[in-house]
Amino acid sequence: MDETTLYTVGQFELDDFTQPAVAVMLGTQRNNAEYAVHTHRKGQLVVACHGGIVCTVEDGVWMVPTGFGVWIPAGVAHSNRITANGKVGFLFIEPGAATLPEKCCTLVLSPLILELILHLSTLPQDYPPESPTARLAGVLIEQMEQAPSEQLYLPLPASTQLRTIARQLAQAPDNRSNMAEWAKQVAMSERSLARLVKRETGLTFGQWRKQWQIIVALQSLAEGESVQRTAEALGYESVSSFISMFRKTLGASPGRYVRGVGGINLGKRFGGYS
Known part of the structure; x- marks a missing residue:
């Protein structure tokens, strides 16, 4: 071409x-x-x-x-x-x-x-x-x-409390605070926070945070970061734990998924163009 x-x-x-x-x-x-x-x-x-x-x-x-x-x-x-x-x-x-x-x-x-x-x-x-x-x-x-x-999608909530949590997760993807700690930060009860997340995103708090991690991980890997550095940035204590979470969620290892599961490497086709 x-x-x-x-x-x-x-x-x-x-x-x-x-x-x-x-x-x-x-x-x-x-x-x-x-x-x-x-x-x-x-x-x-x-x-x-x-x-x-x-x-x-x-x-x-x-x-x-x-x-x-x-x-x-x-x-x-x-x-x-x-x-x-x-x-x-x-x-x-x-x-x-x-x-x-x-x-x-x-x-x-x-x-x-x-x-x-x-x-x-x-x-x-x-x-x-x-x-x-x-x-x-x-x-x-x-x-x-x-x-x-x-489902490479992260629902963005509308409420001030959940937007606050989303901003903090964006700034510090390795934040491992549990829902009780997040509820305290946004001045809500844990039960109220759980209901709010479910109502606005259709997910439990744990599912929503995991989806956030997947989106951040895919962006990091697509930019050329290693699996190890990506796992560290997300606060995982071991690379194997991160790979296990990734494979369980998306059905493939991080490296294979980002290369394009079942697809062709178009990066080589466009290697001469930028």
């Missing part, structure tokens, strides 16, 4: 295209980039080709490691932060062109989907309806409709 075929997102107004699917690769030297809150007329799949992406909407945060994508329905306000070593692809889907989730979610992308997005991004995006490119886009959309979802 010639470097001249890479587009930056700002080179043209993606929402002006009416084609069923429009694909672009982020051709930028700006690593560790953050894009302010914005919306699209089209639905958007943000694909981690290398490194990772943190996508934030009003009520949650998604972490997207290599080989995965976060689906953002049309009109949903969001921001994206790309890790320092990240290379990113975007697939925009015309409203009504596909049967995809109505809420944000993380999709597990097969090697075929990843290759189709990559190939589509090298072609002219103003393709006519009955063209070979349109047929390729149709196959891509059909494959996306069958993609399984993964």
Whole structure:
């Protein structure tokens, strides 16, 4: 693929295209980039080709490691932060062109989907309806409709008390305070805090904190940190305990998961571009 075929997102107004699917690769030297809150007329799949992406909407945060994508329905306000070593692809889907989730979610992308997005991004995006490119886009959309979802999601609570806890966990991921200690810090009873967490996130306090650890761990690993340093940053006394928690939660070891379980290493495909 010639470097001249890479587009930056700002080179043209993606929402002006009416084609069923429009694909672009982020051709930028700006690593560790953050894009302010914005919306699209089209639905958007943000694909981690290398490194990772943190996508934030009003009520949650998604972490997207290599080989995965976060689906953002049309009109949903969001921001994206790309890790320092990240290379990113975007697939925009015309409203009504596909049967995809109505809420944000993380999709597990097969090697075929990843290759189709990559190939589509090298072609002219103003393709006519009955063209070979349109047929390729149709196959891509059909494959996306069958993609399984993964719970790489952290619900963000609205209450002041839980936002306070979330900020402290963000500043010190190794904080191992139990729920009684957290309840005391936010001037609540332990029972009231437990009810509040369940009501606002749908999870128990322990589940919510573990999900927080998973998101932080994936971001750290996607940025190139070792498993050992990631475990230490999260306050684990041993690497084996961290690996066991990770495998039990996501079904694979940290290294295998971040490389893209079942996927292809797109990092090598984009090695010459940044």
